[in-house]
Amino acid sequence: MITVIANLKGGSGKSTVAFNLAVWLASAGRSVLCYDLDPQATLSDVLQVRQEEAYQPALSLRQHIETWPSDSEILIDVGTSDMTAMTQALTAATRIVVPVAPSQADLWSTQRFLYQISQLERAQAPQIVAFVNRADTHSAIKESDQTAEALQLLPQLTVLKTRLCQRTAYRRSFSEGLAVFELEPNGKAAQEFEQFARQLYPA
Numbered sequence: 001m002i003t004v005i006a007n008l009k010g011g012s013g014k015s016t017v018a019f020n021l022a023v024w025l026a027s028a029g030r031s032v033l034c035y036d037l038d039p040q041a042t043l044s045d046v047l048q049v050r051q052e053e054a055y056q057p058a059l060s061l062r063q064h065i066e067t068w069p070s071d072s073e074i075l076i077d078v079g080t081s082d083m084t085a086m087t088q089a090l091t092a093a094t095r096i097v098v099p100v101a102p103s104q105a106d107l108w109s110t111q112r113f114l115y116q117i118s119q120l121e122r123a124q125a126p127q128i129v130a131f132v133n134r135a136d137t138h139s140a141i142k143e144s145d146q147t148a149e150a151l152q153l154l155p156q157l158t159v160l161k162t163r164l165c166q167r168t169a170y171r172r173s174f175s176e177g178l179a180v181f182e183l184e185p186n187g188k189a190a191q192e193f194e195q196f197a198r199q200l201y202p203a
């Protein structure tokens with residue numbers, strides 16, 4: 001399956017989620033191929049740290065579209081500074097996974113992104129899956145619920161039940177070239193990520 005992690009909004013967590021999903025799939029014994037099509041090269045940077053540290057499982061990376069091998073799970077990280085590459089990836093995607101941070105600005109840009117996807121020349125509409133990332137951990141703060149409710153009103157989308165909360169473990173693990181569930185296997189971020197990944201890739 002070709003899964004693109006994308007949204008127009010910067011900082012919504014695309015690279016973080018792409019990296020953690022890639023490690024999760026590879027840890028489950030799946031063949032994974034990562035594409036970093038973002039000139040910022042965040043995914044390439046974290047994979048370089050991982051390679052230097054010789055952490056296992058090792059991950060394969062491409063920075064330009066070549067082929068789409070059908071025997072691998074393909075994960076693509078994109079950025080808005082290369083819209084040509086992003087459009088190519090969105091056109092090839094089996095599935096587009098859209099992280100949405102809990103804010104009105106993120107919702108607006110997600111709606112604009114959905115419109116852009118609808119304008120792509122594709123034989124068949126892709127599956128689009130959105131989820132709330134960086135959700136508030138404090139129950140008194142309602143923005144995450146409101147964002148999830150607003151996403152559910154958008155007909156083009158499937159909204160994942162699982163949210164990924166705002167947790168420092170993502171930053172700490174990423175800087176070391178590790179997934180959250182490798183750095184803190186029993187942490188809350190690891191538990192949430194496991195549920196999230198299982199929803200995207202049921203056994």
Ligand SMILES: Nc1ncnc2c1ncn2[C@@H]1O[C@H](COP(=O)(O)OP(=O)(O)OP(=O)(O)O)[C@@H](O)[C@H]1O
Pocket residue numbers: 009010011012013014015016017038040042078079133134135164165166167168170171174
């Ligand atoms: N669930 C989360 N909890 C805490 N921090 C997070 C979470 N998801 C992402 N972050 C942090 O948010 C910042 C932006 O994440 P990331 O680089 O993955 O976003 P992006 O969408 O790829 O950004 P860009 O548009 O610049 O490519 C990073 O510092 C990352 O550690």
Ligand SMILES: [Mg+2]
Pocket residue numbers: 014015016038040042077078079
């Ligand atoms: Mg990124």
